[in-house]
């Protein structure tokens with residue numbers, strides 16, 4: 001038995017903890033060698049591989065952010081056209097099963113490989129927390145903690161300068177980071193992709209704060225938020241990049257211009273960007289990533305394929321990869337409405 005492993009899509013804290021857990025479990029309990037493919041799916045297409053040993057270096061990966069295997073995105077058509085090369089790479093290294101660690105996109109590719117006769121086990125990662133059928137993906141807790149810490153710090157400077165502060169966080173289609181970080185740090189307004197916003201309403205919420213005697217306001221905005229149809233604001237739609245993702249044009253900055261004009265207040269924007277994906281994982285993410293890695297290793301070593309590891313309550317369970325990609329897990333409107341009770 002030989003295991004192949006790769007990380008694909010955006011990086012996130014906890015990827016190295018999965019790698020460590022897979023290697024340690026496979027070597028210690030099954031004496032199975034693990035080979036890493038570098039830089040996402042490209043490593044499999046171009047045969048860029050590295051042996052992973054159960055040594056001190058691997059053990060110390062628990063705390064380290066990013067991924068020692070490297071990651072990246074590859075045009076989905078290029079990937080699909082490369083099936084013969086991928087199969088050749090796997091045969092060359094006598095790989096019996098591939099562990100693919102990634103988000104909805106990576107798991108879509110993993111499922112396609114499985115349908116094409118490649119044994120695959122999936123591990124759900126992403127700061128976006130948008131993978132269906134699992135309660136949480138690792139990376140999310142760290143991203144929320146980074147964003148909440150940043151918002152905490154903005155309260156005092158916003159108050160000192162009597163400003164409206166817009167904080168743009170990641171979240172292409174799902175507003176999980178915005179919702180959780182906004183709630184955790186007491187934001188006065190939260191805007192998410194699932195609920196198109198009305199800029200007049202955002203201004204009304206901020207204005208009400210000033211009328212009540214407060215002198216500042218904080219609004220958290222997910223990068224993928226869009227104005228409601230027919231509302232009095234539009235934003236430029238970015239093009240689709242070579243990996244199939246829309247390029248964002250800066251929704252928070254666009255909102256800032258509108259808010260400044262309408263409220264005649266000082267407005268500032270903070271875009272947290274990739275700080276949310278960097279650095280050491282929180283304890284919660286270390287534990288989740290480690291548990292995912294241990295379970296993925298057991299599944300791979302016992303010949304269970306076409307499944308991914310999912311967190312359901314306190315348990316890690318194997319589910320068909322198809323369940324993970326059946327839909328994007330977005331914030332339910334009722335959950336957003338809970339948060340909306342605190343707006344203003």
Ligand SMILES: Nc1ncnc2c1ncn2[C@@H]1O[C@H](COP(=O)(O)OP(=O)(O)OP(=O)(O)O)[C@@H](O)[C@H]1O
Pocket residue numbers: 008009010011041072073074075076077079080102103104105106107108109112125126127128243
């Ligand atoms: N429909 C698809 N068919 C084949 N391959 C795909 C498909 N979707 C994504 N992939 C492959 O998986 C890679 C990673 O996907 P994507 O960029 O969506 O990130 P992800 O895994 O969802 O992680 P994250 O959202 O956290 O960045 C893509 O670059 C592409 O190579």
Ligand SMILES: O=P(O)(O)OC[C@H]1O[C@](O)(CO)[C@@H](O)[C@@H]1O
Pocket residue numbers: 010103126127128170171172223277
């Ligand atoms: O690192 P890149 O390619 O700029 O990707 C950014 C995207 O990746 C994510 O961090 C994870 O999918 C999204 O929240 C964000 O839109």
Ligand SMILES: [Mg+2]
Pocket residue numbers: 009103104105126128
């Ligand atoms: Mg994704």
